[in-house]
Amino acid sequence: MLEKRQQFPQKQATGEDHFIYCLEGVYNIETDKITEAQESLEQLAINYGIASIYKTCDTIEGLEDSLNALVLDDHKFKDYEIIYLVMSGEANSICLNDYYYSLQEIAEIFEGRLKGKILHFSNTKILDLDEEEAQYFLDITGAKAVSGYGNTFNGVSSANLDKAFFNLFKEDDNMLDVVEELHQRHYKVCKLLDFRLYY
Numbered sequence: 001m002l003e004k005r006q007q008f009p010q011k012q013a014t015g016e017d018h019f020i021y022c023l024e025g026v027y028n029i030e031t032d033k034i035t036e037a038q039e040s041l042e043q044l045a046i047n048y049g050i051a052s053i054y055k056t057c058d059t060i061e062g063l064e065d066s067l068n069a070l071v072l073d074d075h076k077f078k079d080y081e082i083i084y085l086v087m088s089g090e091a092n093s094i095c096l097n098d099y100y101y102s103l104q105e106i107a108e109i110f111e112g113r114l115k116g117k118i119l120h121f122s123n124t125k126i127l128d129l130d131e132e133e134a135q136y137f138l139d140i141t142g143a144k145a146v147s148g149y150g151n152t153f154n155g156v157s158s159a160n161l162d163k164a165f166f167n168l169f170k171e172d173d174n175m176l177d178v179v180e181e182l183h184q185r186h187y188k189v190c191k192l193l194d195f196r197l198y199y
Contacts, residue, residue, distance in 0.1 A: 019051050020041065022037055022054045023063060024087070025063075025085075025088065029056045036157060037084075040159045040163055043163065063106075081118060085119060085120070086121075087125055091128035094106065103129065104136060107141050112140070123152060127149060127198075138199070147198070148196055150194030182195065
C-alpha cells in the first residue's frame, strides 16, 4: 500500500491541526507516477500549512483496508475533518479497476465509522444522489456530509476548487458558512462544476 505522509513546515501555527486524508483510485498501486491529487496536496501543505496523508487503492478491499487503518490505527483520526476521494465512477457509485460499487455498499462497509467526517469527491466522478440515497449514506456511516460535483471533468479539474474548499475549513469550522464563502469567492467555478453538498 503506497502511503505518503506530507510534512512541510507550517506557515502559521493554529490552535488545532487540520488534516486531509486522500484516497485515490488507481489501476495499479505499484505505480510511482505523481498524480494531480498528490501535487495538489503538496501545494496545500506548502501554501496553507494543511497536512495530509495520501494513499492509493486499486480494489474495494484496498479502500476498506486504508480507511480501516485510518479509523483504527491513526491516533490523529479525530483531526481528519475531510476524507478526499479521487476516484472515477457514476452518479451514485465509485469505480475501482472496472468494478462499480454503489455508495450504499460503501456505506455498509463503513457503518458507523465516519462520524463527523466530510467525504469529498473530486470531479473525476460526478456526485448525483437523490435525497433518500444521501440520507441513507449519512445515517449508516455517521458522516457529517458528502460533497462533490454534478458536472464531470470536461477538461476542467476540480483540484483548485478542492484546495480552496479545504483551506476554508481551516479558517472556519461551520460547514455551511464554508460552502457559502466558497460560492462567494469562486462563484463561476462552483457553477461550472456544479458543487454539491449533501448533509
